[in-house]
Amino acid sequence: MKTLFIEKKFPYDGTQLHSLFAYLDHKVLGPSIVSWQGACSISFDHMVDGEDLLEQAEIKGDEMLHFIIEVFDRDLFSGVALQRLFASIARDYLQAASSALAGKSLVRDGDDIYLDDRKLSISIATKSPVSVMVHFAMNITNDGTPVKTLSLQDLKLDPRKVSEDLMAKFKKEYDSIVVATQKVRPVS
Amino acid sequence: MKTLFIEKKFPYDGTQLHSLFAYLDHKVLGPSIVSWQGACSISFDHMVDGEDLLEQAEIKGDEMLHFIIEVFDRDLFSGVALQRLFASIARDYLQAASSALAGKSLVRDGDDIYLDDRKLSISIATKSPVSVMVHFAMNITNDGTPVKTLSLQDLKLDPRKVSEDLMAKFKKEYDSIVVATQKVRPVS
Amino acid sequence: MKTLFIEKKFPYDGTQLHSLFAYLDHKVLGPSIVSWQGACSISFDHMVDGEDLLEQAEIKGDEMLHFIIEVFDRDLFSGVALQRLFASIARDYLQAASSALAGKSLVRDGDDIYLDDRKLSISIATKSPVSVMVHFAMNITNDGTPVKTLSLQDLKLDPRKVSEDLMAKFKKEYDSIVVATQKVRPVS
C-alpha cells in the first residue's frame, strides 16, 4: 500500500470519491491511502451514503483532515471492514497520542469515533467498478460542523503528524492482512 | 450473525477449524460466532498457520477462552479483516472492563493483544471451500503456555461474561458491516 | 429478504431500475422485493434489454403489477436464476389461485408466463455495481399492450393479493436458498 500526504489544502466535496483519484490526481498508483487538509461540504448529488440522503443530512466542517483509501479488486464487504479497521487504528493512536484526554476514553462505534457525545469523524465506504473506496475525515476544528463535535485541536494534536502516523499504521495493517492471506493452509 | 456460548468444556486441538463446525456440532446455522472454555494444544497436522509450521511453534495453554467465527461466501481477505476487527473489539472491551490494568493500555498488533510483552491471545484466519473461519483464543490462566502470557485471571475477568459480551459486540459489528454494504450508492 | 407493497400507484418507465431503489425511495434496506401498480412505458434510453433495443421493441401497458427485486453482492448469473425462479413461483401460484383457467395450464418459458399465445408478463434482470436487480411485471388489464396479452383481470385475480402472496413466496424461496448455502459440506 502506498501512502501520500498531499501538501496543498483543498476542500472535499464528494467528487474526490471516484476510482483512481490517487493515481489521476496525485500519481499514486496501486492500493493507497492519501490524505490532506481542507474544508468539507458534500452536496446531495455527491453524497453516496443512502442513510444521509434519506435524512437529508448536512455533512460539513470548516477544516478537516481527509483520508481516501482505495483497494482494487475487492468486494464492498472488505471495503467496509477496512474502514472499520481504519477507525479502530485511529482511535488507538489518538488515545495514546493526545495529552488532552485526562483519563477519558475515545470510543469507536462502527466507523465513528466519539468522546462522550462529541463526534470526531465522518466516513463512508463504497464501490467503484474496479475498486473499493473509503473516505474518512476527522475535524481539525469544530467550526462549521452541524453537530456537537470533537476536533484534533481539542486533542492538541498536529494534523500533519496525525495524518502521517495513521497512514503508516494503516499501511502496516493492510500489508499484513495481505500476507496473512498468503501463508495459511486451507481447511475442509 | 448467530452467537452461542457452549456450556460444555472441551479442548481445542485444531480439528474444530473446519466448515460447518458450529452447525454440525452445535446446531448453529448461518454466519456465527461460538465460544467455549478448554485447554489448547494444536498438533502440527492440524496447524494451518504456515508461519507456525515453519517455526515448529508450540501452541498451547491449560485453559483458554475459544472463539470460532464462520462467515460464508467471503474471500480470505475479508476473513482476516474480520479477525483483526475481533481483536480490536476484544482489546477495547477488556481495557474498559478490567479493573486490574492500573492505567496501562492493552495493545492490539495485527491479530494479537499484548500488555507490554505479555501475550493474551492466539489467532488464525483461514478458508474452507464454502466459508472463511477464524479461531481466536485468549488465556484464562497462564498455566501451560510456552511464552510469557497475560490471562483473563490477571485481568480479573470472568471468562463466561467476557465471552458473551464479546460475541454480542462482534455480532453487532458484523451485522452493521453487512448493512453498510446495502445502503451506499456506487461511484464511477 | 424484505417485502413491501407500495400503496401509491405510479408508472414504471425504466428509471426505477437502479441500485438502492427500494431503500432510497421506500426505506426498505437490504435484499428486497417491492411491488406496486401502475402503467408501464419504457423509453429506449432506459431500456436495458439489448434484445429489445435491437428490435426497437415497444414495452408498455396501461396498468401492470410491478415487482423490483434487489440482491446485493451477487453475480448476474444468480440474478437471472432468481428471475426465472420468480417466474416459476408466479406461474405455480396463479395456476392454483385462478378460477378462470378452466383446465388450461399457464406455461413458464424462461422469464415469460404464457397462456397459449397470450403473454402475461415482461421481465429483465441486470447488474448494478453493488447488486443484481430484476424487474418483473404482469398485466392487470390488457389495455395498451402492443402484443396479444393475458391479464390478472382475465384470471379474475386481485392484484394486491397476488402481489403480497407472491412476495411472501419469493421471500421464502430466497431465504431458503441462502440457508441451503450454509448447511452443506463441500466436496472434493
Added chain:
Amino acid sequence: MKTLFIEKKFPYDGTQLHSLFAYLDHKVLGPSIVSWQGACSISFDHMVDGEDLLEQAEIKGDEMLHFIIEVFDRDLFSGVALQRLFASIARDYLQAASSALAGKSLVRDGDDIYLDDRKLSISIATKSPVSVMVHFAMNITNDGTPVKTLSLQDLKLDPRKVSEDLMAKFKKEYDSIVVATQKVRPVS
C-alpha cells in the same frame, strides 16, 4: 451445457458427487447434466447435507432416476438456484406428461416435489473447489424408501424418456440464463 443419459445402471452412494464426475467417468467435458438409473443408498461418510447428518437421516430407494449437474466457476448460491430451477422444470414436465394425476397437482417446495404428502425426490447442491454440483433423484419405484413416497411408476412414466426430456429442458434453461447475462446493459 452437455447432456448424457448413461445406459449402464449403477447405484448412487454419494461418492459420485465430486468435481469432474461427468468428465472422468463418462467423458462429458464442461458444464453438464448426466443421468442414470440405479439404487440409492448414501452412507453418513458421503452425506453432505448437514441437515440430514444432524437428523441421521436414512436416504435410500431401490431404484431411482439420478441426475448430476456440474457448473464450473459459480458460487454455491447459483448452484442452489439452479437446483431449484431443475425441480421446477421437473414438476412442470411431470405434471404435463403424466396421465395418472387425475386433476391433482404436483407441488414444488424448495428442492422437493410432492403429491400431497408423498415425496417424489431427493436433492442436494454443494460446492467443489472448481464447480457447483447438484444431485437430484426421483423414485422409479417406491420400494426401499424410508418415507411415504411417490414414484415414476405411480405417474406411469418411462424413466428413460423422463430423463432425456428433463435434461433437454434444463440444458435449454441453463443456456438461456447464460445468454441473458450477455445481452443486458448494466444499471447505475
Added chain:
Amino acid sequence: MKTLFIEKKFPYDGTQLHSLFAYLDHKVLGPSIVSWQGACSISFDHMVDGEDLLEQAEIKGDEMLHFIIEVFDRDLFSGVALQRLFASIARDYLQAASSALAGKSLVRDGDDIYLDDRKLSISIATKSPVSVMVHFAMNITNDGTPVKTLSLQDLKLDPRKVSEDLMAKFKKEYDSIVVATQKVRPVS
C-alpha cells in the same frame, strides 16, 4: 467465442469501448472478438488509460486495424492477461506471415509489439460492470501517428487477412482456456 470482421470502415474514437458494443452495434452475442479498419483518434474524455491521461498522450493514426474483445463475468486481471495473450498471438502470427522482416524479430513487451524502436500497436484493457474489454489496434499505415511506428504495409500484409487469421487464433486460445478450467482436478 464469436468472431466478426466488420466490412464497413469507421474510426475508433474510444466511444466503442463499452459493454455490449459487439451485440448492440453488430448483433454478435456472447464472448466475442470483432475487428474493423479505420482511423484512430481518442479524445481525453474517452481515454481510459490513466497513464496516457497523466501524460496527455496523443493516440492516433490515419488507418488502423482495430479489435475489440469482450468477455463476460471475469475480473480485470483476466482481461489484462487475455490482452497480453492476444499481443503474443499477434506477434507470433505476424512474424511467421511477413516476408518483409528479413531475419529481424518482432518483440512483444507487455501489450505492445515492436520492431526495434518502431511501435506497431496500441492497446488497453478495462472493465465494465458486466464484462472485461480489450481494445487492440495495429497500424495499417504509418501516416498520422505521433511516434515512430511500424505498419502492416511495412510488413506487406493484408489487413483483412491478418484480422481474420488473428481472430480465429484468439478464438482457439480462448476456447481452449475455458476447456482447461473444466478438465482439471483441484489440489489441496
Added chain:
Amino acid sequence: MKTLFIEKKFPYDGTQLHSLFAYLDHKVLGPSIVSWQGACSISFDHMVDGEDLLEQAEIKGDEMLHFIIEVFDRDLFSGVALQRLFASIARDYLQAASSALAGKSLVRDGDDIYLDDRKLSISIATKSPVSVMVHFAMNITNDGTPVKTLSLQDLKLDPRKVSEDLMAKFKKEYDSIVVATQKVRPVS
C-alpha cells in the same frame, strides 16, 4: 512476485502441486515462481489433468527444469491464462537465446512448446482453495521421455540460466499485469 531458483535437485512427482509449496518448503511467501532441476514421474494418484487421466498418459522424463507458479485469490481462468503467458514468454526467450535452431521456429500451441513434432514441455494449471497453481517443466535431456521430445541440451542452453531468465521475465509480466489493473478507468 517472488522468484527462487532452488539449488537442490529433486524429482517432481505431483505432490509438489499444493498450495503454499513455495512457502512451506522454501520460505517464499506471496505470489511466486520457483524452479528446480530433477526427474519427473507423476503417479495417477497425483495426476490432476483429467485428459491425462482418461488417456492413462505416462508423464515422465529423466531430467527436467521445473517451475511452480502460485498466485493467490484468483480464479482458474486467470491461472490458465498465466500458464499460457508463461509458455509464450518461454518460447520467445528460447527462440532468441538458442544458437541451435538454424532458422527454425519454436511454436507455442496452448501450453505446449514444439519444434516441429518434438515436444519441449509439459504443463498443468489447477486451483487450490486459496490460490491458482501452475506446473510447467521443460526437458533438460530427452532421456526417459515417453514421446518424441526436444530438450534444452538440443537447444544448447544452460538450465540454470534459462530458469533465472524466465523467472525474471515472468515476474516482470505478472507485476505489470497487476499494475495494468490499477491504472485504468472503468467503462459503462
